[in-house]
Amino acid sequence: xxxxxxxxxxxxxxxxxxxxxxxxxxxxxxxxxxxxxxxxxxxxxxxxxxxxxxxxxxxxxxxxxxxxxxxxxxxxxxxxxxxxxxxxxxxxxxxxxxxxxxxxxxxxxxxxxxxxxxxxxxxxxxxxxxxxxxxxxxxxxxxxxxxxxxxxxxxxxxxxxxxxxxxxxxxxxxxxxxxxxxxxxxxxxxxxxxxxxxxxxxxxxxxxxxxxxxxxxxxxxxxxxxxxxxxxxxxxxxxxxxxxxxxxxxxxxxxxx
Amino acid sequence: xxxxxxxxxxxxxxxxxxxxxxxxxxxxxxxxxxxxxxxxxxxxxxxxxxxxxxxxxxxxxxxxxxxxxxxxxxxxxxxxxxxxxxxxxxxxxxxxxxxxxxxxxxxxxxxxxxxxxxxxxxxxxxxxxxxxxxxxxxxxxxxxxxxxxxxxxxxxxxxxxxxxxxxxxxxxxxxxxxxxxxxxxxxxxxxxxxxxxxxxxxxxxxxxxxxxxxxxxxxxxxxxxxxxxxxxxxxxxxxxxxxxxxxxxxxxxxxxxxxxxxxxxxxxxxxxxxxxxx
Ligand SMILES: Nc1ncnc2c1ncn2[C@@H]1O[C@H](COP(=O)(O)OP(=O)(O)O)[C@@H](O)[C@H]1O
Ligand SMILES: [Mg+2]
Numbered sequence: 055x056x057x058x059x060x061x062x063x064x065x066x067x068x069x070x071x072x073x074x075x076x077x078x079x080x081x082x083x084x085x086x087x088x089x090x091x092x093x094x095x096x097x098x099x100x101x102x103x104x105x106x107x108x109x110x111x112x113x114x115x116x117x118x119x120x121x122x123x124x125x126x127x128x129x130x131x132x133x134x135x136x137x138x139x140x141x142x143x144x145x146x147x148x149x150x151x152x153x154x155x156x157x158x159x160x161x162x163x164x165x166x167x168x169x170x171x172x173x174x175x176x177x178x179x180x181x182x183x184x185x186x187x188x189x190x191x192x193x194x195x196x197x198x199x200x201x202x203x204x205x206x207x208x209x210x211x212x213x214x215x216x217x218x219x220x221x222x223x224x225x226x227x228x229x230x231x232x233x234x235x236x237x238x239x240x241x242x243x244x245x246x247x248x249x250x251x252x253x254x255x256x257x258x259x260x261x262x263x264x265x266x267x268x269x270x271x272x273x274x275x276x277x278x279x280x281x282x283x284x285x286x287x288x289x290x291x292x293x294x295x296x297x298x299x300x301x302x303x304x305x306x307x308x309x310x311x
Numbered sequence: 312x313x314x315x316x317x318x319x320x321x322x323x324x325x326x327x328x329x330x331x332x333x334x335x336x337x338x339x340x341x342x343x344x345x346x347x348x349x350x351x352x353x354x355x356x357x358x359x360x361x362x363x364x365x366x367x368x369x370x371x372x373x374x375x376x377x378x379x380x381x382x383x384x385x386x387x388x389x390x391x392x393x394x395x396x397x398x399x400x401x402x403x404x405x406x407x408x409x410x411x412x413x414x415x416x417x418x419x420x421x422x423x424x425x426x427x428x429x430x431x432x433x434x435x436x437x438x439x440x441x442x443x444x445x446x447x448x449x450x451x452x453x454x455x456x457x458x459x460x461x462x463x464x465x466x467x468x469x470x471x472x473x474x475x476x477x478x479x480x481x482x483x484x485x486x487x488x489x490x491x492x493x494x495x496x497x498x499x500x501x502x503x504x505x506x507x508x509x510x511x512x513x514x515x516x517x518x519x520x521x522x523x524x525x526x527x528x529x530x531x532x533x534x535x536x537x538x539x540x541x542x543x544x545x546x547x548x549x550x551x552x553x554x555x556x557x558x559x560x561x562x563x564x565x566x567x568x569x570x571x572x573x574x575x576x577x578x579x580x581x582x583x584x585x586x587x588x589x
Contacts, residue, residue: 111489134493138493162496
């Protein structure tokens with residue numbers, strides 16, 4: 055029996071998924087074999103419709119794969135679990151709760167005072183210290199996505215799943231948020247799987263960069279990268295090189311689809 | 312009303328939507344008052360033209376006199392206030408039971424496919440019936456006192472709420488459920504913590520429709536042994552050709568209905584401040 059520390063944070067074995075639709079079944083993803091170690095920041099790029107969201111939903115346990123198995127830290131994934139936090143592309147904050155109420159949603163088990171302290175801490179951490187009492191729709195897009203991240207972090211997940219979380223943001227906000235997420239990850243050490251359609255974002259954030267082929271998505275590129283550990287990743291030669299290489303891979307994947 | 316301090320990123324042009332405040336409230340009040348004044352003016356003009364005799368179209372002044380008389384010495388044995396209060400109590404009780412039953416039934420129909428197949432058609436069937444169609448049956452079952460009237464209003468108020476709730480429940484975005492479950496919510500907690508609140512906008516709209524239906528139904532409910540009650544009062548007045556009292560009764564029902572709807576709209580803003588903003 056391997057101990058939990060040596061177990062990968064996430065392991066996919068022969069995972070594929072297809073959707074039933076009017077014209078029969080559509081193969082959306084895989085087959086896919088993948089192991090992710092604890093502490094990795096894995097970014098996933100791929101052409102639109104190649105199954106990136108499908109992959110993340112399966113890992114989250116929102117749906118069961120058509121075939122194959124998924125285990126997180128040695129435990130089979132059978133459904134959603136607070137050990138795996140999820141950040142949606144559209145923030146999906148609960149509109150009937152305040153920002154603080156959203157962040158506290160996953161802390162029901164805690165005593166009230168402890169819960170309040172934890173919510174305050176998370177709001178501070180994500181730069182939302184003074185908008186806890188606001189409603190989600192009163193926030194800007196960037197703040198909404200920060201609140202969604204705070205909400206997902208609240209139960210202390212071992213794995214954070216993010217599906218194009220910054221796709222709807224303007225360029226300035228987006229860069230800021232990338233910087234903040236990198237900071238968060240460096241401090242908290244949570245394992246992250248981060249979907250994006252931006253090659254630049256993938257290279258900037260990923261300690262491991264994956265690219266998927268066109269539908270059904272398979273891994274066609276898998277590269278470890280030290281860039282996120284550097285102070286100014288964007289400046290250097292290796293950033294430009296990896297970015298160029300990945301751009302070419304995605305272009306090929308997209309045209310082959 | 313809380314104002315949000317703009318973070319620096321807002322300088323890039325992102326703006327949180329502003330909340331509409333109290334002025335629109337007064338504006339809508341003024342508009343309502345204006346409409347009432349205009350209607351009374353037209354009414355006065357028609358009555359003064361004497362196209363029809365006063366027994367058909369009484370003057371506003373005659374109705375006003377009846378208002379003073381019925382609020383003082385009363386009519387059909389009760390004052391106007393007493394008639395109104397009894398009617399309002401029936402509407403309140405009928406709606407209370409109807410809305411509660413409608414929300415519960417809607418939740419069940421929306422979430423349990425078997426119950427949807429069983430109860431869905433029944434609710435639709437009752438909804439299409441005019442309440443008067445089953446009043447006689449209710450009288451046979453429950454007699455002629457309060458019971459059949461409350462039941463009638465309940466049956467009138469329940470279907471709109473049930474249908475609105477069921478539709479809203481089925482329309483709950485699955486990512487709200489996914490988000491809640493990945494935040495540790497258990498299956499049995501979802502109806503109260505996610506499904507119901509996310510369906511709240513439609514439910515509140517359903518409640519407004521239900522109260523409206525109950526209002527239009529109460530007069531019918533009070534045609535059988537309806538005194539005290541506005542409907543009973545109107546029916547008595549009709550027997551003795553007291554057109555001014557009939558008109559007075561109609562006005563009281565209409566105006567109190569407007570007031571209640573206004574209160575419900577206020578409640579809506581309080582309960583569902585996110586309406587149209589997600
Ligand atoms: N619920 C669904 N039912 C049917 N087909 C779906 C569903 N969700 C996704 N698909 C299809 O599966 C493929 C992959 O979708 P998705 O994972 O959302 O791609 P991506 O996130 O990479 O853009 C697409 O072709 C999409 O049309
Ligand atoms: Mg997607």
